[in-house]
Amino acid sequence: MALHLETPLLESRPLSLASGRSVWLKMDALQPPGSFKIRGIGAACEHHARSGKRRFVSSSGGNAGIAVAYAGRRLSIPVSVFVPQTTTERAKSLIRQEGAEVFVHGASWQEANERALEAVDAETAFIHPFDDPLLWAGHATMIDEVVRAGITFDAVVLSVGGGGLLAGVSEGLDRNGLQNVPIIAVETEGAASLVASVKAGKLTELPAITSIATSLGARKVAERAFEITRNRPVDCVVVDDRVAVDACMRFLDDHRVLVEPACGAALAVAYAHADRLARFERVLMIACGGATATLTQLQAWQAS
Structure with a gap:
């Protein structure tokens, strides 16, 4: 489903x-x-879960991170979301509410995204917030x-x-x-x-x-x-x-x-x-x- x-x-x-x-x-x-966001992010997470990935990493100051965290909880796959310093406490709490880890890095999304990419390994799927077919x-x-x-x-x-x-x-x-x-x-x-x-x-x-x-x-x-x-x-x-x-x-x-x-x-x-x-x-x-x-x-x- x-x-x-x-x-x-x-x-x-x-x-x-x-x-x-x-x-x-x-x-x-x-x-x-x-x-x-959950439409595309959910589809991407399901695709990677079927491919055997065992962790999701994303970068987002808000809605995409919440969607990845939600998908991970539903699929029983751990999630790490990298957010910039500008991210609100509410956004971070909504991501954590879904059971994901939140890492704060950098002044902008670009910097958080670079750090997220460094956290990816062979068993991890990177979920981009917007740029992915x-x-x-x-x-x-x-x-x-x-x-x-x-x-x-x-x-x-x-x-x-x-x-x-x-x-x-x-x-x-x-x-x-x-x-x-x-x-x-x-x-x-x-x-x-x-x-x-x-x-x-x-x-x-x-x-x-x-x-x-x-x-x-x-x-x-x-x-x-x-x-x-x-x-x-x-x-x-x-x-x-x-x-x-x-x-x-x-x-x-x-x-x-x-x-x-x-x-x-x-x-x-x-x-x-x-x-x-x-x-x-x-x-x-x-x-x-x-x-x-x-x-x-x-x-x-x-x-x-």
């Missing part, structure tokens, strides 16, 4: 009214570890579920951090004959590494992440994510942190589900940037979730 759940698909009356078109939500915020194939299942439900849509809105969700949705569209459906890829100011690459015409690394949406905090997206912008219709949208946080708070009121600003960035397109949806009639929005934000933290950001 897969480690992820088939999540609800809801027509959102509040987001439809806010944007002036039909908005359908794929509610991956309701996955057991709190985000869509095994992950993309797993994430693609969310599109399979929408198509199976018989819902048609003429655009997909999603958040971009490292680009794993973008790569997975792209694969899901392709394998369901929907390669011409545009993807609206949303980032926050200060974490917009995909937009930087698109503007430069080549894969580009940001000097630093300055957004509060730390789940979108990859200074450079996966090469596959950049390739997708060149091979299929992708609209890039950048929203500011405050708009992303406001979207989280409105979504909490509208749907009784708390998501983090990395997810709020995508939702903000319906709430605050509906002009970017003007040419579409029925939009699929990925409510990707995120377990590391709390209501208190969102309220503090909103007040600052």
Whole structure:
């Protein structure tokens, strides 16, 4: 049995009214570890378990680490997650809650990732948080579920951090004959590494992440994510942190589900940037979730 759940698909009356078109939500915020990450990470962990690996190592400041830890507990395989110093106490406690070891190393994810790679041996599988074809194939299942439900849509809105969700949705569209459906890829100011690459015409690394949406905090997206912008219709949208946080708070009121600003960035397109949806009639929005934000933290950001 897969480690992820088939999540609800809801027509959102509040987001439809806010944007002036039909908005359908794929509610991956309701996955057991709190985000869509378990789809791809669960698939990768199952693959490596079948291959005889006896330990999982990952690097993540949040949701990917929680997903690896959850998968390891379900598969009875020990997990070590390397996180940067910027990782919140809540994120670390959620990883430990699943029974995994947490190692803090370096100022950024890149440094934690380098240390994680050093911990890999012949019996260990390294689980990358976003840049792995095994992950993309797993994430693609969310599109399979929408198509199976018989819902048609003429655009997909999603958040971009490292680009794993973008790569997975792209694969899901392709394998369901929907390669011409545009993807609206949303980032926050200060974490917009995909937009930087698109503007430069080549894969580009940001000097630093300055957004509060730390789940979108990859200074450079996966090469596959950049390739997708060149091979299929992708609209890039950048929203500011405050708009992303406001979207989280409105979504909490509208749907009784708390998501983090990395997810709020995508939702903000319906709430605050509906002009970017003007040419579409029925939009699929990925409510990707995120377990590391709390209501208190969102309220503090909103007040600052």
